Amino acid sequence: MDRLKERAESAQKAKASTITAGDDGEEPLAEWQARGVHVTQMPPDEQDILRISIGGCDAPLPMRYLVFRGNHSDCVDLLRRALAALENPK
Numbered sequence: 665m666d667r668l669k670e671r672a673e674s675a676q677k678a679k680a681s682t683i684t685a686g687d688d689g690e691e692p693l694a695e696w697q698a699r700g701v702h703v704t705q706m707p708p709d710e711q712d713i714l715r716i717s718i719g720g721c722d723a724p725l726p727m728r729y730l731v732f733r734g735n736h737s738d739c740v741d742l743l744r745r746a747l748a749a750l751e752n753p754k
Contacts, residue, residue: 701728709733714742 694705709715720728732739
């Protein structure tokens, strides 16, 4: 867990994850918890590109997150397509 915190702090200082986490002062449009996943909707991408970040683990404690930018239903559609592609690698 200490190493995870170190990596997160380092990425934040380097501004390496602003597409997902947001830039300084950028606030989420919405946040909710569902099915054990913390969901955050950030403002749209400046180039109108759908952005989705998903991650998680079970140890040392359960943590699952999903952060997205763009229209909610468009992101859901993109996730469905990605899941289908992941399930059927051809």
